[in-house]
Amino acid sequence: SPADPTDPDQPSIVALDDGKPTAARVYDVMLDGKDNYAVDRQVAEASLSVMPELKEIALHNRAVLRRVVHHLAAEQGITQFLDLGSGLPTVGNTHEVAQAANPDAKVVYVDIDPIVLAHGRALLEDNPNTKVVTADIRKPLDMLEHPEVTSHIDFDKPVCVMLVGILHHILDEEDPEGIVATLRNAVPSGSYFFITNFTRLSDTPESEELERVLLSQLGTGRVRTPAELARYFEGLDLLAPGIVPLPLWRPEEIITDATTVGVRFMTGGVARKP
Numbered sequence: 001s002p003a004d005p006t007d008p009d010q011p012s013i014v015a016l017d018d019g020k021p022t023a024a025r026v027y028d029v030m031l032d033g034k035d036n037y038a039v040d041r042q043v044a045e046a047s048l049s050v051m052p053e054l055k056e057i058a059l060h061n062r063a064v065l066r067r068v069v070h071h072l073a074a075e076q077g078i079t080q081f082l083d084l085g086s087g088l089p090t091v092g093n094t095h096e097v098a099q100a101a102n103p104d105a106k107v108v109y110v111d112i113d114p115i116v117l118a119h120g121r122a123l124l125e126d127n128p129n130t131k132v133v134t135a136d137i138r139k140p141l142d143m144l145e146h147p148e149v150t151s152h153i154d155f156d157k158p159v160c161v162m163l164v165g166i167l168h169h170i171l172d173e174e175d176p177e178g179i180v181a182t183l184r185n186a187v188p189s190g191s192y193f194f195i196t197n198f199t200r201l202s203d204t205p206e207s208e209e210l211e212r213v214l215l216s217q218l219g220t221g222r223v224r225t226p227a228e229l230a231r232y233f234e235g236l237d238l239l240a241p242g243i244v245p246l247p248l249w250r251p252e253e254i255i256t257d258a259t260t261v262g263v264r265f266m267t268g269g270v271a272r273k274p
């Protein structure tokens with residue numbers, strides 16, 4: 001079993017269950033995963049009662065992740081991916097997509113929730129090009145200096161820094177823009193940033209209602225304005241089509257109705273450090 005309670009570096013999943021929901025497990029509920037508890041399902045249900053499209057939204061987020069990672073690995077020659085707030089393993093993980101395009105591509109998954117490490121270890125036993133690290137991106141310099149990050153990622157070469165569905169779990173007072181700025185300074189020219197986030201929809205009340213539910217029941221879940229999201233990309237060159245609803249980022253199929261909450265609630269973009 002990957003969860004050996006006698007090994008301090010391999011925390012037991014059971015020992016970590018403090019009875020509180022976590023973002024990783026609530027998201028796992030949205031993706032119909034199996035790694036969640038009743039407390040997580042309660043938050044998911046409360047969220048879905050406000051915004052029933054959340055399962056569809058989670059799928060859009062996973063789908064754009066596959067399109068972006070494939071594009072960067074197959075067409076932009078990116079060989080290193082730092083996937084921050086990677087979540088529990090699911091279908092079409094970053095390493096699968098990147099290494100399908102380039103078997104030598106290196107991937108480091110970072111997540112604050114040790115359940116991700118416990119599951120990742122088992123999945124990645126035979127994959128020397130992929131690592132899972134438990135770290136907190138609110139301390140970005142510590143995270144960047146983690147031995148498994150520094151031994152696996154060469155910061156003299158371009159890196160794709162992925163902040164996919166994680167910055168809304170960073171509170172305003174924890175300075176998400178400052179975190180992104182630190183990461184931007186840590187990577188060389190030619191690196192990419194791939195960011196997706198919950199987005200405030202001024203024409204519907206659901207986005208603000210969902211924020212209230214998440215902040216009260218999970219403790220995180222800031223729904224940010226398009227202007228706030230744009231600031232994450234400051235100093236970077238956005239790839240076409242810019243910061244857009246996720247299904248509209250280089251779609252592989254025709255989007256028949258782009259006006260729905262399901263399409264618009266998460267937006268994101270990909271940008272290159274000049």
Ligand code: SAM
Pocket residue numbers: 022023024025027061062065084085086087088110111112113135136137138163164165166169170
């Ligand atoms: N990136 C994946 C995706 O978009 O499919 C998973 C997104 S999930 C909604 C957000 C993840 O961010 C969770 O797994 C959570 O544990 C992680 N997370 C939240 N705060 C974090 C922090 N301060 N440092 C590292 N990971 C964090």
